Amino acid sequence: MKTLLNFTIILCSVIIAQAQDLKITNQIASSLKDTVILSKLHYPKSVMRFYAKNNSEYAWIHGVQKLDQPELAMLLLEYSYRFGLPLSDYHLETLSLEKLRKLRNISAEADQKEKALFDVLMTDALITFINNLHFGKYNPLYNSLNIDTNAIHEFRADDILLDARQQTDFLKALEVQPKIKAYTDFQDYLNVFYTENDCMDSHPEIEKIMINMERLRWIDNESKPYILINIPSYTLELYQKDAVFDFKVIVGKPTTRTPVLESRINYFTTAPDWKVPQSIFVKEMLPKILKSSQYLEDHHYAVYDRHGNEVEISSSKLKEIRQNPYHYSVRQSSGCDNALGAVVFRFPNSYGVYLHDTSQKQLFNQSERALSHGCIRVEKPKELASLLLRYDGAESDIPVFENAMAEYKRKDFVLKQPVPVVITYLTCLIKDGKPVLYKDIYHFDDSLENKFNLNK
Structure with missing residues (x-):
């Protein structure tokens, strides 16, 4: 009898519990x-x-x-x-x-x-x-x-x-x-800042950190090595295991902006020729060519028709080019004055931009280097290419590359492991434990600050 009573009590408890669980679920x-x-x-x-x-x-x-x-x-x-x-x-x-x-x-x-x-x-x-x-x-x-x-x-x-x-x-x-170093630097700084400042008052550098952390969350890269090109700081950083290598770069002017993108460098080419973008040919070069056809020879340019045939320049041909400029294209042969310099790094993207050497080395002495038509020029391309080859297990190709670069011989160097490249726009970075602000050269910050309601 006692056993039956105990069983009844247990059964009732289970039924009550199940009823409560059912009520919660419902x-x-x-x-x-x-x-x-x-x-x-x-x-x-x-x-x-x-x-x-x-x-x-x-x-x-x-x-x-x-x-x-x-x-x-x-x-x-x-x-x-x-x-x-x-x-x-x-x-x-x-x-x-x-x-x-x-x-x-x-x-x-x-x-x-x-x-x-x-x-x-x-x-x-x-x-x-x-x-x-x-x-x-x-x-x-x-x-x-x-x-x-x-x-x-x-x-x-x-x-x-x-x-x-x-x-x-x-x-x-x-x-x-994100695991990318620029992001972890921001997070480390915030950890220290809020430990030392137990408040939520607005601070200009914290607001800059906030919008730039947001930009870094848009990046989909977890691997090393990788290249990070930051437009506002005019810098390229190559991350390999625990080492970081820094390079100066030139980026697009505010009127011809370098795009933010992610891709992978698959190969690079020594002694490249330059196929001039149509917009540059029509807007900038054609007036100089029409003024003096000698401009083409002086800068090692050649004009081609839509079938890829080189065009012989004459007064009548110049008139035809002026009337139908989009039927023609221009290429610059390789050489010491080629706009792409002695080497170009290729990565697929829908903008037609690339990373390359330049014949105008003196421009790297300027502090503000938003000077290009959108592509990125790197100050020490030989060092960058050598690092990529060494990391790719192709150290024996470095002398071959250096010789091809010095003698302007065209040669492709294909990476067995393509290297991720991230072109981003960060107006703030942490350097030596402190925030460093950069000029908002494309005026992108206002839009993001407005979205976060940071503009008071």
């Missing part, structure tokens, strides 16, 4: 059907995927995860500014550590609707934080709808968050930000 499911609640979410599809895999159970209020995880997660949101992210994206008008503790401590029978709303908003906030940390908030390639719908390079914030809840080190599992 409340989460109900919240995710509420259009008002869904309208508040930044990533509604991700949130719904998260709870579907979590059996529509609470993740932060009554979750079975380690007790400190919800509080760590909430602190992460409240301190998101320490990661160079704005606080406005994380529902902090509703969420707080104090409210989390209150809801976790009150009885299970308390207002389940309030608990469900808090849990759902916290999940959305954490998914938003993960996406902002990994992709940036204003990524020009992926908007929030695209990220919410698709796995971008197999990355889904809801899967990251679900996995983190199973890990011993919850915070480490959420380290999804």
